[in-house]
Amino acid sequence: MAILPGSRTGPPFSTTAFAADTRRTTGDTVTLAVNGKPVTVRIAGEVFIPNPAPAVWLSRQTLGRQAALLAIHQYDIDLTPGTSIRGYTTALQRTLQRMVGPSVVVGTEGGASVAGFLDTSLFGWLTVLVAVLAALGVLNAALMAIRERVHDLGVFKAVGMTPRQTITTVICWVIAPAVIAAAIALPAGLITQDHLVRQLAAGTALHGTALPGSFVNVLGGTDPLLLALAGLAIAIAGALGPATWAATSRTATALHAE
Numbered sequence: 501m502a503i504l505p506g507s508r509t510g511p512p513f514s515t516t517a518f519a520a521d522t523r524r525t526t527g528d529t530v531t532l533a534v535n536g537k538p539v540t541v542r543i544a545g546e547v548f549i550p551n552p553a554p555a556v557w558l559s560r561q562t563l564g565r566q567a568a569l570l571a572i573h574q575y576d577i578d579l580t581p582g583t584s585i586r587g588y589t590t591a592l593q594r595t596l597q598r599m600v601g602p603s604v605v606v607g608t609e610g611g612a613s614v615a616g617f618l619d620t621s622l623f624g625w626l627t628v629l630v631a632v633l634a635a636l637g638v639l640n641a642a643l644m645a646i647r648e649r650v651h652d653l654g655v656f657k658a659v660g661m662t663p664r665q666t667i668t669t670v671i672c673w674v675i676a677p678a679v680i681a682a683a684i685a686l687p688a689g690l691i692t693q694d695h696l697v698r699q700l701a702a703g704t705a706l707h708g709t710a711l712p713g714s715f716v717n718v719l720g721g722t723d724p725l726l727l728a729l730a731g732l733a734i735a736i737a738g739a740l741g742p743a744t745w746a747a748t749s750r751t752a753t754a755l756h757a758e
Contacts, residue, residue, distance in 0.1 A: 516546060529542045634735075638735045663748065674739045675735065681735075690719065693716075
């Protein structure tokens with residue numbers, strides 16, 4: 501049981517492990533033994549914290565007079581926006597260790613959790629890398645398609661196809677595969693993301709703690725449509741180079757190619 505002195509968190513919150521062991525859920529009551537006296541409280545929600553052991557988080561006010569003799573072992577502090585977390589914790593720990601002793605530890609919640617890992621810029625760079633690789637894949641496919649149809653393009657240009665029409669034709673060749681790929685990749689990506697995040701959570705300090713829906717249900721509203729349009733834009737960007745080459749190539753050269 502964790503006591504939060506002076507906290508505004510009045511009702512108790514349980515961890516996933518506590519709910520599983522006691523078969524309690526949000527809204528149920530549970531009786532706690534405090535200084536040998538029973539105290540009945542109602543669970544108001546589930547706390548998201550890397551703690552596989554059963555625990556209940558509540559304030560001293562919730563326990564009333566029974567909390568008077570309990571030892572305080574943790575303070576939770578909210579910082580004002582713009583405050584450096586590292587600078588604040590370093591200064592606070594230095595001050596408290598000078599006043600109380602070296603046993604005082606000041607830290608931040610979730611530092612070793614999947615939340616901290618997912619909050620890094622690594623996934624942003626991976627997204628950029630995947631987009632570049634996708635564009636290169638489209639570039640390769642478009643080049644192969646043009647090589648196979650270069651004679652047909654030469655015939656079209658001989659009968660009056662303009663460079664702009666040539667570019668449009670080549671881009672249209674990649675639109676249909678891009679739409680099909682988006683229809684397959686979006687569901688597959690969501691399923692993979694769900695599985696990956698849960699596996700990361702199971703392999704870290706979050707083992708035994710349920711993930712909030714926001715960690716898994718990352719897309720909502722028009723986000724899938726925007727992703728599909730982004731895939732289409734990547735396909736068009738990858739095809740622009742080969743399309744420009746086809747539009748500027750000599751008609752005679754194309755007619756002689758097989």
